[in-house]
Amino acid sequence: MGLKTSSSVKVKVTASLDAGLVKAMDDYLKESETRSRSRLIEDILHYWHKEQKRRKLEAQIEEYYLSLSREEQKEDQQWCEIAARSAHLLWEK
Numbered sequence: 001m002g003l004k005t006s007s008s009v010k011v012k013v014t015a016s017l018d019a020g021l022v023k024a025m026d027d028y029l030k031e032s033e034t035r036s037r038s039r040l041i042e043d044i045l046h047y048w049h050k051e052q053k054r055r056k057l058e059a060q061i062e063e064y065y066l067s068l069s070r071e072e073q074k075e076d077q078q079w080c081e082i083a084a085r086s087a088h089l090l091w092e093k
Helices: 019-031 037-067 070-092
Strands: none
Touching: 019 037
16 A cells, blocks of 8 residues: 555645636536546646746846846856857857
């Protein structure tokens, strides 16, 4: 008997949804390989969670670049130019 991973454990959740959204889900499921409302909602939540992590990372990157001094910005720009020239040379071959 194998051990269940935390991602394979399911928790039953009850939610009240707009009737139009439920109809839209059911219409989609009729045309989709996904036949389960639960699976569709789980897929949507996985996508939402991934987007939240991406947005957080983008905000952290933006915060980093905004925190650079003028000298650091100039050095970063120089490195970008070097990388662009190097990539161009590699792609031209």
